[in-house]
Amino acid sequence: MTITAEQPRRTLARPTPAGSAAAVVVLALLGAAIWAFVSLRLNVATFVDGAANAVDFAARTVPLDFPPLGELLALCGQTLAIVVCATLLASLISAPVAVLAARNTSLGGTSRLGARVIIVVARAIPDVVLAIVFFRMFGFGGLTGVLAMGLHSIGMIGKLYADAIEQIDEGPRTAIRAAGGTRLQQLVGGVLPQVMPSFVATSLHRLDINLRVSVVLGFVGVGGLGQAISDALRTLDYQRGMALASVVFLLCVLVEVVSGAIRRGLLGVREERRSPLRRRVQVPAPREEGVVSGKTGSNRLSPSRPISPPWTPARVRRSGYWLLTALVVAASIWGADISFDQFQRAITDFGPTLALFWPPETGGVLAELLAELLVTIQIALAATLIGAVLALPVGALAANNVAPNPAVAKFFRGVVLAVRGVPELVLAIVFVVITGLGGVAGALALGVGSVGLLGKLVADSLEEVDRGKEQALRAAGATRLQVFFAATVPQAAPAFVGHVLYQLDTNLRSATLLGLVGAGGIGYYLLNASRVLEFGVVTTVLVLTFAVVMLVELLAIWLRRVVR
Template identity: 80%
Template structure:
């Protein structure tokens, strides 16, 4: 039985046609099939890696033995601990500063509204993608050959790799500016540089600072990984302790890294919130509080807000200066390394297989399996955790704050430290890597899920609640459907991140191609390092393109 609807009320004749269900588009069908294929691959990876209850039962004894060999923790003397922590923070700050400075021109050239042309835009975008695809540990191996042990290797490795994330987010911020101020400056005869400095930079500066602070959190966790390839600080001290099976000292140092990560996350999160809130209310505050300049005054008066900004900039300058000194960056070391760049690059070319290409391809598949299984674990766990951390879903504000704290604590633990713990409990292999990345994914995905749930249209929730619907009914009928597209996009981003991270966890025996990468660098088979890099780059590029395509369809 069909019904008819009026479709031509304004015409001289009233026509009707059958009401039918909308047919799904070909692109939507393709996206659905790809999403189902990824889900099936994740389930298959989970089963093939033997992530089951028996694995955990078998590891109970190892967990008890590990605990007995770890506690009580053995912290180094306070002076040594402060020196290691200071060196780590100095390297991380310098790396983040380097990437931020380089990302500004890259973002300007990559943004559609400020690019010099199509060639500059695509070229800058290619730089961003390449920087994201090359693992920072590979960059650290290359720079270790150039500069040896020390902070310079870590600064360059983390700094150049961070351009992939910071450059992309900077470019997105530039594309979202209000074009009014820039157009006014151009109409007044301002040059392109003046348009950027006066019309673009003031609008994007809060977003730039917030992005750099977020990357600072990430680089602090990455510094632990780079400690296994010669970068100094807490990461190298942890690596040295674990190589000698000194778990008391190694886990003690790891707990210090955890505390630093949480502290930096809290401080940078507060700064980001203040900056974003201040930028949103800037126009209203300026209109209400703008002082009337006195006759003959050229510069603005020293109000409390101006003094506060000056103090912030002074503190920032002091922190940067102390970090450059604490990282022990040597201009002479940099010059000598640049002079050796050509001969060092020749060591990595041409790519070689070392007679183990089948093993490399097999371990590459294991790396992808680890990433898929970890993403599945993270998605399943982060949905309830993120829902309870969302203010509009949690039963009470206290519950939301508690689970926000849980997410923060999980984010503070570096994945490499989790991998080491799971390697000891479950043994060497991909199980440890999948579990480490799965637990680590809860930190990022849980936060993104909570934010997405809080950003939905509250009107639909109130409408259902007014009809007498329960909290659970409101969640599944109004809140979750609105946040579902964002959740899928977040999962795809997490998969992209986990593939890169899975490569690195092989450094500690957590399965995948990372073990061959580290082993090849230790025995000086740099051609094999290049082959591993190319294989990893190809997989990351395919996942990146697939994720971009799916996210575009979900908009």
């Protein structure tokens, strides 16, 4: 009689209550996005009706009318100077805020909560609102743009800095603490060398974002290319406006390429995906004179033996990039035309200026504000749906492990880069001319613009999956399509959910601003209230927008925690 052990049954894991709730919320968001898409009347008829307008607009933009070379270079220099100074300001402030916000370096629960509140509030307040406030304090000039973009950027940079600090290897920091090192020594010697690569990459990425944001701030008085575009479009000079917009596009692509080169130059070529800043230098232990190392006694340790890395071509190149970065920062501070006399005047006007914005007022248009807030939410939802539908195939073809060949992957990476180079406000202007005023133009502008960021995130997530599962299916004879849907997509699906939620959060903030050019939403009332000096209405718009953004932020945090 043969006795066999009972084989354990394999059953599917039961869904948890949190997982079921998350699935319901995701489906509800999808349904809301479809409802918004239908409510805004985004259909084929819209494009058919706008075809004639598109042809007419194209005819009115050519030939492009570029300003004289000297004027153009001055505008480009001023814009880049403001953007660099704003990013530098945000990076310097974000570093200590991130240290307090990170779980492993905070001084306690109170300091961590306070730092996290600063990060969330900075992200939730639109930079245009900050620009309106600072414009009242400092007037025209680069200082308004530097402060508005810089303080708003703390929301993104501070969060990513804090995430990088929480992911460090605690070994070096623990060793310094065990040797009696102070908290500052632990941060400088045990934390900073590990997070520096992430800090540099984050700041350079934000630099690229701020360059596109500068176009938006040009509509509220910040100088540079953005203000020149605003002036041209206000007079319906589309030839000059689109010429300047094309310059912004080229600058965005150039900054993206140059920042990538600088990032690689500063951080060096990583070996086994580790930063050279995290490699440990093995230093021989000191020996008494006459004690030899090894068997032969020929490797006597010299007291003057250098322990710093040699000056290899790679190190010289990295040092050159650091020097170039320092020169760019110095030139930007000079080129942004920041006057410290303005700070002195602003200190005396600070209290009276803030008093203008309090208490909140409705101006008799509360019903209109709530209606336009709903349109803003619809624009963000519809744009996220459009962006997801377009970005998923584009991002998949941009991933090296999914694309049929490297040439296809490089081509679609170029498409993603090109789309990212076009500011959403410029897209909104184009779609307003083609489809008319309203939410349709805003949804289309943000939907197309979402392909740039969301497509990149999708491609990166697909490339980061475990390749072993893909190889196993290929070895079993699976086709490329079967490997993609059975091995690649299931691994990257949780990341997809997080990316789409992040894009929804981004689109909601951007939708608030597109009303500046008539692309629907509450932004029109924001700009109009600031122009007629009804600053209480500006505060009301800010409060309404802040509440919606915070709701989406909390929902996204919960979903990202559950969907892993």
